[in-house]
Amino acid sequence: MIADTGYDSDAIRKCVEGCGMQVVIHPNPTRRTKLRLDRRAYRRRYLVECFFHHLKRFRCLATRFEKTARHYLALVHVACTVIWLQELLPQR
Numbered sequence: 001m002i003a004d005t006g007y008d009s010d011a012i013r014k015c016v017e018g019c020g021m022q023v024v025i026h027p028n029p030t031r032r033t034k035l036r037l038d039r040r041a042y043r044r045r046y047l048v049e050c051f052f053h054h055l056k057r058f059r060c061l062a063t064r065f066e067k068t069a070r071h072y073l074a075l076v077h078v079a080c081t082v083i084w085l086q087e088l089l090p091q092r
Contacts, residue, residue, distance in 0.1 A: 002045040
């Protein structure tokens, strides 16, 4: 489980480890004992967060204009394709 600093508590860490998952949570700066952070795995969280930021730029997705799940998913696919093409093709 990859999470932000807001989820750094001993109870959450124990629960996640009890489920058999690896815990990757940025340690809270006020924590007395500093815990090790796997920065390579934590970097993935940043990529996912940036991707959702790109999706929110599409007003129809951010405000949920489409009422049916089928049409909303089609718009998500279109938005993902546009984002992918913008990354793939050089800007003029």
